[in-house]
Amino acid sequence: MQETKNNSKNKIGSFIKILIVILLLISIINAIYIVKENEYAYVTRFSKFVEIQDTAGLHFKIPLLDKVETLPQFRMKYDIPASEVLTGDKKTLVVDNFAVWQIDDPYTFMKTVSRISEMENRIDAVVYNAVKNTLGTMDQSDIINSDNGSIDNVNIKITDMVNAQLKNYGISTIAVEIKRLDLPKDNESAVYNRMISERTQMAESYRADGNLEASKVVNETDKEVGILLSKAEATAEELKGEGESEYMKIIANAYSTEDRANYYEFVRSLEALKVTMQGEKTIFLPADSYIVRVLNGGN
Incomplete structure (x- = not known):
């Protein structure tokens, strides 16, 4: 009987020891909190501020009395x-x-x-x-x-x-x-249409400005072309006049003596006869014509 009581006491004692160890472990666990990188720990005791812990690692608090809330340090x-x-x-x-x-x-x-x-x-x-x-x-x-x-x-x-x-x-x-x-959404289409209209007006304005500039360039070019043509025509008339003057000098030299005049008339008559006799033709010439006299071997 006594032995049974001792066994019961031993069991109760062992249970109490285990319970105490468990409570101690729980207390130790509750007394530790972890602060992570980029994190604040805000500690309060009975809802009153105690401290802020911003160092990463293990930290201690009073179990059941202290409350820890974490806040991010990062953006x-x-x-x-x-x-x-x-x-x-x-x-x-x-x-x-x-x-x-x-x-x-x-x-x-x-x-x-x-x-x-x-x-x-x-x-x-x-x-x-x-x-x-x-x-x-x-x-x-x-x-x-x-x-x-x-x-x-x-x-x-x-x-x-x-x-x-x-x-x-x-x-x-x-x-x-x-x-x-x-x-x-309710006015998106209207705004887009207005923007399109504004862009169209801007495009027309740019186009009109471009046409105006183009007209100025064309007019200026036409003016320069007219001036160049006028100068060229004047130069051509001047050269033509010089050529006719030279021609008249040549003619004058050709008729400067009787022999030259007769020779020039003879050559021109032959050229005229050559042109006239081309093809099949019947030509009536007066008897006193210079060409008739040449053909007859006369002067």
Whole structure:
């Protein structure tokens, strides 16, 4: 009987020891927490702030009393839902943005918003106001036709405005970027048609300017051609006059003596006879014709 009681006591003692060991292990486990790379640990005790741990590795806390919440140190991207804004000329654009942000001061962050989702809601509202105020000073056509440099300047301006409004939350906004600019579905066709009409008018204007310049070039060229032709005709008339003058000199020399005159008349008569006698012809010449006298061997 006594031996049975001793065995029971031993079992109970062993069970208690095991239970104590288990409780100690649980306490030790609960007293340890791990901080990962790029992570903050925000420690509270009875809901009161104790410390912020930003060193990666194993750390200790008081079991059951301390509560540990982790926050990211790395940069986060928040894809903001697309929204409509009015431009400076009272036209609607659908703007799709995203924001890159990070927690710089975890203590301030936990005191003001404490949750990532709540911070994203505030970023959403602030970005919308910044985009509305910035694009509200620009015309729709200028925004749509902006090059990359102009869009970058708009993004920088929006980012600065967002940072100024969110600086009291312990965060910083690295960048706010416009991903896409769209037209609302209900007036997209009308805007496209208007843009096509404007481009057509511009094309017609350029075409008219080109035709005007072409006419100027053609007129100038025709004028130069006329001047050149006039000069050429004047030169031709001058050469023609010189040739006729030279011809008259030759004729004058040919008739300068009686022998020359008779020889010239003889040659011209033969040439005339040669031309006249071509083909089958009957020619009647007066008896006193010079050609008849030549044919008859007379003078």
